[in-house]
Amino acid sequence: MRAFRYQRPADVAEAVALLDAEPDAAYLGGGTNLVDLMKLGVQRPDLLVDVTGLPLDTVDTLPDGGLRVGATVRNSDLAAHPAVRRDHPLLSRALLAGASGQLRNMATTAGNLLQRTRCVYFQDTGKACNKREPGTGCAARHGQNRDLAILGWSEFCVATHPSDLAVALVALDAVLEVYDPGGAREIPVAELHRTPGEQPERETNLPRGALITAVRVPPLPFARRCTYLKARDRATFAFAVGSVAAALDLDGDTVRDVRLAYGAVAHRPWRAYRAEEALRGRPFTAELAARAADAELAAARPLPHNGFKVALIRNLTVRALTGLAAAVPR
Amino acid sequence: MSAPPVGAVGREHPRLEGRDKVTGAARYAVEYPVDDVTYGWAVPAMATRGRITRIDAAPALAVPGVLAVLHHGNAPRLTPGVDQTLFLLQEPTVHYRGEFVAVVVADTIEAAREGARLVRIDYDAEPHSTVLTEHHPDLYRPDTVNPGYPPDTADGDFDAGYAAAEVRVDATYRTPAYHNNPMEPHATTAHWRDGRLLAHDSTQGSTPVQATLAQLFGLPPEAVRVIAEHVGGGFGSKGAPKAPVVLAALAARHVDRPVRLALTRQQLFGPIGYRTPTIQRVRLGADADGRIEAVCHDAISQTSTVHEFAEQTAVYTRSMYAGRHRRTTHRLVRLDVPTPFWMRAPGECPGAYALESALDELATACGVDPVELRVRNDVTVDPDSGQPFSSRNLVACLREGARRFGWADRDPTPGARHDGRWLIGTGVAGSSYPARARAAAAAATAAPDGTFEVRINATDIGTGARTALWQVAADALAVPADRVTIRVGDSDLPAAGVAGGSMGTASWSWAVIRACEQLRQRLRDGVVPAEGLTVEVSTADEIRGQRPLARYAYGAHFAQVRVDADTGEVRLDRMLGMFAAGRVVNPTTARSQLIGGMTMGLSMALHEEGLLDERYGDWVNHDLATYHVSVCADVERIEAYWLPEEDPELNPAGVKGIGEIGIVGSAAAVANAVHHATGVRVRDLPIRLDKLLEHLPAR
Incomplete structure (x- = not known):
């Protein structure tokens, strides 16, 4: 592997300055993905800026009832945090559905959001991948693509984003606090990841050199009426084949509000706005939930090996929402 | 005795x-402290078939710390004809993608790896064939199948017996490539001193490694010492010398310093061998009570162009159950792929999956309980050899296993048991494995x-x-x-x-x-x-001087699964194995062996699958994140028991061996339970959720 330098900045400004000064630098969080990719030669930074020593490791309850999660809070700590479990259990559920205990002990909040696709072609430098090497083609498009996208893909890339946490954060309208050479700014998590288009190598809308410093989760009155359902190929320690994050608010039988997001279906966590729209203001039934899922999935374009994901996501949507509807006190 | x-x-x-x-x-193979040690990194071929036309080592040699780049143009010469899979760095021919064609040696492992990335190799690529199909034009009958059985056998008149049978089952089962993933990869530390070779090797047997190295390097056996004090698993894949020990020895001789060389996880998917994919057609003809009259097992598997490896897939069927009219066949095709090799119960394991699944289909067709069906088809002499058994406690395993599992109340109707959105089912399979010494x-x-x-x-x-x-x-x-x-x-x-x-x-x-x-x-x-x-x-x-007897261990597997009606996910509730394997020396480690084998069978049934990309000719899911192996959460309740068995015709310790019997049949028990749960018969492993989802009712 390429020899690299390693630095531990004292504060956010120094971290951003270090990265900005070096064209091939990368931030290092828990390293659970980046270090693997470095060994494989997929990523070859010559400077690692370790941000885990920065004072970004607390979870704070905000005056409005929301949460502010520091970028370097470890996944295990976030999942176990009493305020998270009480006010935003969807985050705990999504986190605990992912990876293994050891990995969650290492992985950070921001690192989780910025992890790379597990598309096998991306991870193998012997195979064509526009994301890894722009212009080489997408071997997955006509290769082994069972685990890959059904929504929002392009001929350039059919990868999916692997995070469970990101799906929950998108459902909850979370906002990133970001620091870059131009100063501080905010970006909704839903706008962090891109669809691949013609530039799958550009995965996020973060400005160059930007460092995520925190994730803010706004209060949601019905946040506790939530679920995260994840279908996977073994009982644990597997990326989603398909996942659904849902929260539901009923007024009697009528859907007052709903949050719905899908994982493992696209290059970014997929907020199901069309399905939400089809649900809001209508009397809840299982049939309505199915029609809502159909409305969202009408845009799906399955690849040769993953047509089943449409039925899978539809079934998970119905199960998630009917379960929440049954659990909500009328 | x-x-x-x-x-x-x-x-x-x-x-x-x-x-x-x-x-x-x-200490494991690359953990021994060695003075002046260097590190070797194996370079895989990026062509699927062809010839190397040029190797440019200069960019690799320019990396600080890189000492040498070995390849067919400069590596020490090996003796040909010993083992073609080990005739490494001798010729420019590329037989499969991933074949090791160079080794970079450096002062640090990082420099060696970076050097390996930078070796420039040009190929004259040729068209390749890497996919096993039952219609492949190059299918042939091998002279023997491992470890020396005839490829085809016939007794009676299968076609007539099958045609006359009251109940017939004709089903084709498919298993994918399975890859051994011991915790410790194949790895070696090699030192040359005064013309003698010392290797710390991760192997299942250092005596054959010593003999092979001596032949390859033209040395008397006493000039080679191979140490394997602790080995982190093998499952068959370290049952013969493998590339690392040869590459490390070549490299150590070339740089005249000790060399450590360990394969990466990715490199275990191919060059060290794998369980061949199989296509197996099983036909059973029986009377209305399920007594088998005719049985035929036709097995197709693959080998490489380097060396013929003929998996004995249908041999299990030759000796397991009754039937006057019997036929088994094996066909092979040489593909441009790595040579398959042993993986826990080679032959018996995939063969039993097919036969024990077909028996379940026969039980359903006859309306006979699948435990009872197997009991009815027990034999008293080996149908293949005609020899008596030294001991055969299959029926006792079925009966006692059924009792412990609580089989008696089972409703045979498929798809009839629910727990919320879960569909519940149970399955059984027999098991046997030769007891040799x-x-x-x-x-x-x-x-x-x-x-x-x-x-x-x-x-x-x-x-x-x-x-x-x-x-x-x-x-x-x-x-x-x-x-x-x-x-x-x-x-x-x-x-x-x-x-x-x-x-x-x-x-x-x-x-x-x-x-x-x-x-x-x-x-x-x-x-x-x-x-x-x-x-x-x-x-x-x-x-x-042993008496000619049929010597086998036997077992019976019972599994209960649940299938999520919304997702098709299959989860194991419970697995119980009942075995008759002679005396058990140490119950602690014996139980580990048995439940380990059962877990590996579960993993075969539900999780493991090498996904080949025909264009490249290799398996694309070559790590433990994408090649799923069962984890602890998949086997929350798994039990193994054994019957007391005294067999005086075995060996002085009275043992039959327990390393493999646990995997034989266990995948079938799980697959049969999935059918019982859902009514869906998936005949190509693994039983992934998508294969079930399309047959389950939509929401």
Whole structure:
């Protein structure tokens, strides 16, 4: 592997300055993905800026009832945090559905959001991948693509984003606090990841050199009426084949509000706005939930090996929402 | 044979080296401290078939710390004709993608890896064929299948018997490529000193590694020493010398310094072998009560262009159940792929998946309980050889396993049990594995202080073999076990065969017991001299003189699964294995072997699958994140039991071997349970959620 330098900045400004000064630098969080990719030669930074020593490791309850999660809070700590479990259990559920205990002990909040696709072609430098090497083609498009996208893909890339946490954060309208050479700014998590288009190598809308410093989760009155359902190929320690994050608010039988997001279906966590729209203001039934899922999935374009994901996501949507509807006190 | 004295054998005992392993004190192949050591990194071919036309090592050599780039143009010469899979860095030919075509040697492992990335290799690529199909134009009948069986057998008139049968099953089952993933990869530290080669190798048997290295490098065997004191798993894939030991030895000779070379996880997917994909057609003809009249098992598998490896997939069917009219066939095709190799119960494991699944289909077709169906088709002599069995307790395993599992109340109707959105089902399968032994030598030494040392080049690949042999030795010497020391895992010790074929303990304990018995006899004649008293024995003559009998271990697997009606996800509720495998030396490690095999069968049924990309000709999911192996959460409740079995026709310890019987049939039990749960018969493993989802009712 390429020899690299390693630095531990004292504060956010120094971290951003270090990265900005070096064209091939990368931030290092828990390293659970980046270090693997470095060994494989997929990523070859010559400077690692370790941000885990920065004072970004607390979870704070905000005056409005929301949460502010520091970028370097470890996944295990976030999942176990009493305020998270009480006010935003969807985050705990999504986190605990992912990876293994050891990995969650290492992985950070921001690192989780910025992890790379597990598309096998991306991870193998012997195979064509526009994301890894722009212009080489997408071997997955006509290769082994069972685990890959059904929504929002392009001929350039059919990868999916692997995070469970990101799906929950998108459902909850979370906002990133970001620091870059131009100063501080905010970006909704839903706008962090891109669809691949013609530039799958550009995965996020973060400005160059930007460092995520925190994730803010706004209060949601019905946040506790939530679920995260994840279908996977073994009982644990597997990326989603398909996942659904849902929260539901009923007024009697009528859907007052709903949050719905899908994982493992696209290059970014997929907020199901069309399905939400089809649900809001209508009397809840299982049939309505199915029609809502159909409305969202009408845009799906399955690849040769993953047509089943449409039925899978539809079934998970119905199960998630009917379960929440049954659990909500009328 | 007299029963051994009451002593160590049969008692639970933790592994002797367990503490060293969990504290990190146990050393594995590339962990030995070595002065002036260097690191080797294997470079895989990026062509699928063809020839190397040019190698440019300059960019690699420019990396600081890189010492050498070995390839066919500059590597030391090996003796041809020894083992073509080990004839490495000798020719420009590329037989498959991922074949090792160069080695970079450097002062650090990072520099070696970076150098490997930078070696520029040009190929003259040729068209390739990498996909096994039943219609492949190059299918052929091998002369023999492993380890020497005839490829085809026939008895009676299958076609007529099948045509006349009241009930017929005709089903084709498919298994994908499965990849062995021991925790410790294949790895070697090699040193040359004064023309002698010392290798610390991760292998299932250092005696054959020593012999092969001697032949490859043109040395007398005594000039080669191979040590494998601790081995982090093998499952068959380390049952013969593999590329790392040859590459490390070549590299160490070239740079004249010790070389450590370990394969990466990704490199385990191919060059070290894998379980061949299979396509198996099974036909069963039976009467209305499920008594089999005709059975035919046609198996197709693949080999490489390097070496013929003919998996004995249909051999299981030759001896397992009744049927007057019998036929088995094996066909192979040479593809541009790595050579398949042993993976836990090669042949028996995939073959039993197919036959035990077909029996389940027959039970359904006849309306006969699948346990009862197997009992009805028990045999008293081996249908293949006509020989009597040394012992055969299949029916007892089925009956006792059914009792412990709670099978009696089972409703045979598929798709009839629900727990919310879960569909529940149970399944059963039979199991058998040959109980063989091979010749070995062992030495035993008595010291004047009343202690003993027993030496044999057995290999403990994590199974507990070292501990079992220590227990056997203590009883054979009729002394407390704490007075006995056992030494294994070094080719300087008396020669013994590999840990494979479930014959390690049977073979090694035989030699150990004979050595200990002779030593006891000698000790009766007088006192131990100051330098100690040593005897060394070989069991070659005794094993050659064994009576011709059919010797097998038997078992029965029971599984309960639940299938999520919304997602098609299959989860195991419970698995129970009942075995008859002769005497059990150490219940602690025996249970681990059995539930390990059962788990591997579960993994085969539900999780593992090498996904080949035909365009590249290799498996794209080559790591443990994308090639799923069952994890602890998949096997929350798994039980293994054994019947007391005394079989005087085996070996002095009375053992049958337990390394493989646990996997044989277990995938079928799971697959049969999935059918019982859902009514869906998935005949191509693994049973992934998408294969079920399309048959389950939509929301």
